Amino acid sequence: xRSTRPVRAFLVAAVTLLALVPLVTSEFYHExxxxxxxxxxxxxxxDLLVGFTGLVSFGHAAFFGVAAYALILVAPQYQAASLxxxxxxxxxxxxxxxxxxxxxxxxxxxxxxxxxxLAFAQMVYFVFHDTPLGGGSDGVYLYFRPTVTFxxxxxxxxxxxxxxxxxxxxxMVTVYALLRTLLRSPFGHALMGIKANVHRMRALGFPVxxxxxxxxxxxxxxxxxxxxxxxxxxxFVNPEIVSWHESGNVLLMVIxxxxxxxxxxxxxxxxxxxxxxxxxxxxxxxxxxxxxAIVLLVLFLPGxxxxxxxxxxxLLGTESEPADVEPR
Amino acid sequence: MSSxxxxxxxxxxxxxxxxxxxxxxxxxxxxxxxxxxxxICLERDRLHAVVGPNGAGKSTLINLLSGEVAVSAGSxxxxxxxxxKLAADERSRRGIGRSYQKTNIFPGFTVFxxxxxxxxxxxxxxxxxxxxxxxxxxxxxxxxxALEHAGLAxxxxxxxxxxxxxxxxxxxIAMVLATDxxxxxxxxxxxxxxxxxxxxxLDLLKSLTPHHAILLVEHDMDAVxxxxxxVTVMVDGEVLERGRxxxxxxxxxxxxxxxxxxxxxHE
Amino acid sequence: xxxxxxxxxxxxxxxxGLLLFLVASGLTLTFGIMGIINLAHGSFYMMGAYMxxxxxxxxxxxxxxxxxxxxxxxxxxxxxxxxxFRHLYHRDHLEQVLLTYGLILIFExxxxxxxxxxxxxxxxxxxxxxxxxxxxxxxxxxxRLLMSxxxxxxxxxxxxxxxxxxxxxxxxxxxxxxxxxxSLGINIGLVYRLVFxxxxxxAAxxxxxxxxxxxxxxxMGSQVLIICFVVVVIGGIGSVWGAFVAALLIGLADxxxxxxxPDLAGITIYLLMAAILLWRxxxxxxxxxx
Numbered sequence: 001x002r003s004t005r006p007v008r009a010f011l012v013a014a015v016t017l018l019a020l021v022p023l024v025t026s027e028f029y030h031e032x033x034x035x036x037x038x039x040x041x042x043x044x045x046x047d048l049l050v051g052f053t054g055l056v057s058f059g060h061a062a063f064f065g066v067a068a069y070a071l072i073l074v075a076p077q078y079q080a081a082s083l084x085x086x087x088x089x090x091x092x093x094x095x096x097x098x099x100x101x102x103x104x105x106x107x108x109x110x111x112x113x114x115x116x117x118l119a120f121a122q123m124v125y126f127v128f129h130d131t132p133l134g135g136g137s138d139g140v141y142l143y144f145r146p147t148v149t150f151x152x153x154x155x156x157x158x159x160x161x162x163x164x165x166x167x168x169x170x171x172m173v174t175v176y177a178l179l180r181t182l183l184r185s186p187f188g189h190a191l192m193g194i195k196a197n198v199h200r201m202r203a204l205g206f207p208v209x210x211x212x213x214x215x216x217x218x219x220x221x222x223x224x225x226x227x228x229x230x231x232x233x234x235x236f237v238n239p240e241i242v243s244w245h246e247s248g249n250v251l252l253m254v255i256x257x258x259x260x261x262x263x264x265x266x267x268x269x270x271x272x273x274x275x276x277x278x279x280x281x282x283x284x285x286x287x288x289x290x291x292x293a294i295v296l297l298v299l300f301l302p303g304x305x306x307x308x309x310x311x312x313x314x315l316l317g318t319e320s321e322p323a324d325v326e327p328r
Numbered sequence: 329m330s331s332x333x334x335x336x337x338x339x340x341x342x343x344x345x346x347x348x349x350x351x352x353x354x355x356x357x358x359x360x361x362x363x364x365x366x367x368i369c370l371e372r373d374r375l376h377a378v379v380g381p382n383g384a385g386k387s388t389l390i391n392l393l394s395g396e397v398a399v400s401a402g403s404x405x406x407x408x409x410x411x412x413k414l415a416a417d418e419r420s421r422r423g424i425g426r427s428y429q430k431t432n433i434f435p436g437f438t439v440f441x442x443x444x445x446x447x448x449x450x451x452x453x454x455x456x457x458x459x460x461x462x463x464x465x466x467x468x469x470x471x472x473x474a475l476e477h478a479g480l481a482x483x484x485x486x487x488x489x490x491x492x493x494x495x496x497x498x499x500x501i502a503m504v505l506a507t508d509x510x511x512x513x514x515x516x517x518x519x520x521x522x523x524x525x526x527x528x529x530l531d532l533l534k535s536l537t538p539h540h541a542i543l544l545v546e547h548d549m550d551a552v553x554x555x556x557x558x559v560t561v562m563v564d565g566e567v568l569e570r571g572r573x574x575x576x577x578x579x580x581x582x583x584x585x586x587x588x589x590x591x592x593x594h595e
Numbered sequence: 596x597x598x599x600x601x602x603x604x605x606x607x608x609x610x611x612g613l614l615l616f617l618v619a620s621g622l623t624l625t626f627g628i629m630g631i632i633n634l635a636h637g638s639f640y641m642m643g644a645y646m647x648x649x650x651x652x653x654x655x656x657x658x659x660x661x662x663x664x665x666x667x668x669x670x671x672x673x674x675x676x677x678x679x680f681r682h683l684y685h686r687d688h689l690e691q692v693l694l695t696y697g698l699i700l701i702f703e704x705x706x707x708x709x710x711x712x713x714x715x716x717x718x719x720x721x722x723x724x725x726x727x728x729x730x731x732x733x734x735x736x737x738x739r740l741l742m743s744x745x746x747x748x749x750x751x752x753x754x755x756x757x758x759x760x761x762x763x764x765x766x767x768x769x770x771x772x773x774x775x776x777x778s779l780g781i782n783i784g785l786v787y788r789l790v791f792x793x794x795x796x797x798a799a800x801x802x803x804x805x806x807x808x809x810x811x812x813x814x815m816g817s818q819v820l821i822i823c824f825v826v827v828v829i830g831g832i833g834s835v836w837g838a839f840v841a842a843l844l845i846g847l848a849d850x851x852x853x854x855x856x857p858d859l860a861g862i863t864i865y866l867l868m869a870a871i872l873l874w875r876x877x878x879x880x881x882x883x884x885x
Contacts, residue, residue: 056689104869107876111632111688111832115824116872119865122821126861186453186461193445196434203394203432204507205420205449214454244817248696255693288704294697298690299682 006309011176011263018169022162030161031233036273037172038229043253043265044175045222050251051260052183053215054195055106058114058247059121060223062101065242067094067224068231069128072140080144083158087146090228091221097124098220102213109198121247129239139238142231158232168229172266175222179262182218191215195260252294258306267305344371347541348424348511353392353402362388364565366402370511370541375533377544377556377573381585385565386545387429390513393543394426395419406511420449425509427500429516429545435489439480442488442499443471446506471506477535478502479528494525501532512542518551530555553577561585599730604850610739612846613746617801618819619826619838620753621794627833629787631683634695637820638702639795643668643802644811645706648715657720661803668799672792680791681784703816712813717806742804749797750839757835762789822849825868 018037022030042064049055070093075081105116128134148156148167156163182188190211193201202208231237240246249272257268275293279286301307348370355363363385370376378386391397393404395416404412411419420426434442447470448461462468475481478498483491488499497517504512517533518526526548533555536542546552552559552573559576561568563585569576576582622636643664650660679698683691719738726734757763765786802815809815826845830837845864852863859866 050689056692058692104872107872108828111626112828112876114632114688114692115828116868118821119825119828119868123862123865126865130861131858182457184460184462185457186448186459186464186467187455187457189441189445189448189461190452190454193434193437196436197432200432200434200503201445202415202417203396203420203426204446204503205417206452207417211454244821251689252693252696255689259689285704285708287700288708291697291700291702291704294700295679295694298686298694298697302686302690 007263015169015173019166022165027161030165032273032277034161034165034168034233035230036270037168038226038233039250039253039269039273040266041168041172041175041229042223042226042250043257043269044179044262045219045226046250047254047259047262047265048179048182048191048222049215049219050254051262051265052188052195053191053212054198055212055216056114056251057105057117057216057219058244058251059101059105059117059119059124060219060250061242061244061246062121062124063094063098063220063223064227064230064246064250065124065128065237065239066097067091067227068237068241069134069140070094070224071146071228071231072142072237073134075142075144075146077143080147083146083148083156087225087228091224094224094227095217095221098217098223099213102216102220106209106212106216118244118247121242121244125239125242125244128242134237134239137239139236142235142237145232145235164233171225171229175225176262176266179222183262187211187214256297256304258304261304261306264304264306271305344373346370347372348393348404348406348543350393350404351402353389353404354400355388355392355397356400361565363392366562366565366567368543368560368567370543372541373538374557375537375542375544375555376558376560377546377552378560378562379546379549379552380562380568383564384562386562387515388565389562390426390515390543390545394424394513420507420509423510424513425504425507425511426513427504427515427517429519431493431496431500433488433496433499433503435487437488438484439475439486439488439491439499439502440471440484443474443502443506444468446503447471447474447508449507470508474502474506477505478532494521497521497525497529501529505536510541512536512540514542514544516545516547518546518548526551599733602729603733603735604854605847606735606739606743608847608850609843610743610746610846611850612843613743613750614801614805615819615822615826615846616750616839616842617746617804618798619823619830619842620750620835621797622823623827623830623833623835623838624790625794626827628790629680629684631680632688632691632695633680633794634692634820635698635702636695636794636798636823637816637818638699639668639671639798639816640802640819641706641813641816642671642702643799644717644806644809644815645710645802646799647803647806648717648811649710651717657717657807661800664803665796665800668796669792671799672795673788675795676788676791681787684787699816703813707813714813715811717811719807738807742808745804746801749800753835762786822864825864829868829871 018033021033042060046057046060049057049060067090070090071086074089075086101117101120105113105120108116129137134140145158147154148158156167158164158167183192190201190206193206194208194211198208227241230241253268253272254265255268256271257266258264276286276290279289283289297304303310346369348368350369351367353363353366353368354361366385366389368376368378368389378389380386388397392399392402395411395414395418399412402412403410406419406422406424411422414422434445437445444461444467447467448464450470451464451467453459453464472481472484475484478501480495480498480502483495488496491499497519501514501517504514514533518529521529530551533542533544537555537557544552544556556573558570559573560570561576561579561582568585569579569582571579618636618640621639622633625631625633625636646664646667647657647660650663651657654660654663679694683694686694723738723741726736727740728734755763765781822845826838826841829844830839830841845867848867849864853860856863
């Protein structure tokens with residue numbers, strides 16, 4: 001939440017570097033970074049919930065999956081559909097799912113909330129796994145990527161790795177900018193108040209449930225954006241994208257990067273996917289060091305990566321006890 | 329007190345209109361009645377104090393009026409309309425403001441943001457998602473005014489958690505003021521304050537009495553007698569006696585209650 | 596559905612429910628008393644099942660395996676609480692969720708390394724390997740009846756422990772007021788350690804008991820965990836009685852659901868949870884936990 005000047009400078013540098021990637025590296029890295037940027041969108045959407053509204057959802061992958069499946073299910077089988085309507089349709093489906101699930105889960109709080117979000121995501125998993133809706137455990141293929149046309153010309157070819165890369169980069173930056181703006185608005189301040197002291201917010205006259213539901217729905221829609229893009233990238237979806245491991249991973253990304261900072265969530269996504277890839281090349285049992293890393297992280301670095309500069313400064317004695325969530 | 333003041337202290341007040349009327353409030357916790365058949369009327373421009381020993385049910389009463397706790401029986405009317413079924417946030421929007429005995433602020437935010445958020449509750453603008461919250465003039469002005477009224481203008485940019493206890497109590501009040509309520513339910517605003525700070529708080533309360541209907545729950549009897557227009561004494565969840573401060577002070581029953589429960593009851 | 600089939604499904608549902616209770620009770624005790632959300636709880640169930648498999652193969656006796664397994668799991672519980680979990684008491688839920696999620700990954704991968712990813716069967720001891728005939732064609736396995744009986748026994752023992760013993764009193768007191776209990780001179784740290792170890796042992800024992808019936812497979816931990824979450828949500832955090840009622844409810848709902856609506860197989864219990872959330876968001880028994 002503290003988008004200070006050094007942070008902003010760092011972000012601009014990072015985005016510039018990212019923009020240069022397709023010009024200097026091989027296709028393998030384009031694809032890897034595209035995946036990472038899609039995860040960054042996913043993580044930022046969850047950070048809105050966790051870091052700014054105080055809602056720890058352990059079922060966020062449900063909305064990622066709903067949008068991914070929505071794309072494949074609404075797109076005609078032997079023809080490419082247009083992004084202009086499939087993307088909104090997919091995001092709308094995810095938002096709708098979030099709205100409905102939100103109506104149930106927001107009746108709970110604290111530990112209950114964590115558990116019921118997990119349970120509902122599991123329900124979504126079973127819907128895709130057991131019903132004929134999505135091809136069951138085998139999954140479904142997307143044979144033709146959506147097209148992006150303007151005045152009859154195909155301006156972006158989604159099956160071209162570089163085109164797709166830049167599209168995702170632009171979308172990631174847009175999502176970041178959108179969320180930053182939102183968080184500066186009265187609505188955003190109210191969300192942060194709800195995270196800080198929900199009891200007082202109610203006493204002050206805020207209809208807290210409505211704000212939480214709005215946040216939950218918006219987060220779901222943005223998770224849907226990530227899911228849509230992911231389906232475009234792989235051309236394939238199966239119920240595993242809604243598994244609770246995915247929900248756990250994205251939550252981990254948010255914490256790893258430092259919840260409540262937004263750029264931390266994106267950083268966490270980068271760090272996590274890179275870590276995963278690195279470990280996977282070393283051993284097939286990469287989940288073991290990953291699990292150990294998580295345990296150590298929680299024990300020793302509770303503020304995540306984004307807290308490292310702060311801790312460093314404190315170590316050097318140039319900063320005293322910081323204020324926590326501050327809306328500026 | 330001069331004889332004229334003494335006379336005035338015994339006089340009945342000129343009539344005023346009732347703003348918040350509660351009848352027969354009862355609240356059970358398991359088998360225990362925290363409040364039994366409590367009625368109270370808050371009138372415009374009046375400060376109504378509620379006193380009583382520990383466990384008298386004063387906090388429960390405030391919770392019932394603010395909507396944070398549901399009544400087991402009884403009715404509550406705000407300006408003639410029944411609000412007993414309304415939730416706390418709805419009651420707040422209708423004009424009931426409440427401060428807490430145990431400071432209940434946003435510790436991580438600045439003092440200004442605490443008040444600004446409170447003021448925002450009156451003009452929430454939830455759909456203006458592209459506008460910076462700090463640009464909403466009226467909201468910010470209202471916050472600043474509340475801070476000034478509560479005497480905290482100088483500390484606006486401090487982090488709330490860095491405030492002294494007394495300053496935090498001031499912030500408690502400032503936040504309620506920022507919501508511009510008609511009814512003020514104040515739960516022991518003087519709790520833990522030093523003599524000077526308490527003096528300032530009392531002046532603030534006196535200045536607030538016109539235009540508001542105030543319910544003041546307090547332990548400090550001298551403070552109460554200095555500012556209250558009406559005093560209700562509660563014991564064991566029920567109303568023992570009600571009247572002008574001088575009447576209550578002179579009442580034998582009340583004295584017995586305080587002697588029986590121990591003088592100078594402190595938390 | 597005729598009467599005999601109904602009876603069979605009823606017995607199955609009750610047996611499944613009682614098994615769930617064993618696992619869920621540990622989870623709800625840990626939440627309710629120590630305020631810790633432990634995602635790795637399902638892993639203990641999985642460990643129990645794998646212990647049953649390996650120990651039975653080694654010793655040739657399920658009973659011996661059960662005994663050894665209980666000791667091992669208590670030891671594991673004590674060790675884990677001492678090394679890791681006691682650092683979590685003051686942390687917020689998010690951190691607990693993440694740390695225990697990391698533990699799941701560690702446990703699953705260790706299992707994969709040590710025992711592999713295959714599905715294994717555990718033989719039912721010869722003595723118990725028959726069925727009681729109910730009709731000409733249908734019969735009910737004795738082992739399953741034994742499972743239910745053992746679970747009921749344990750449930751009863753837990754009731755006695757929590758309601759009637761000094762330890763139980765300390766547990767109940769610790770749930771509502773840690774400082775007060777400490778000021779009475781009771782070593783709350785020890786109480787917590789015991790409760791945690793008890794939870795681990797219950798989950799592992801349930802896994803061991805169930806192994807011959809469900810077989811032993813990699814995902815069994817996560818499967819049971821999520822269902823236990825539903826049990827705890829429906830039953831109310833911290834309430835062992837609530838967990839009992841909810842577990843039976845879910846056991847029956849799941850069993851009958853799979854038979855009556857095979858298309859909705861996995862979803863039935865979540866629909867049940869959704870319905871109960873509409874009606875009573877804090878669970879069937881509204882007990883305030885820490």
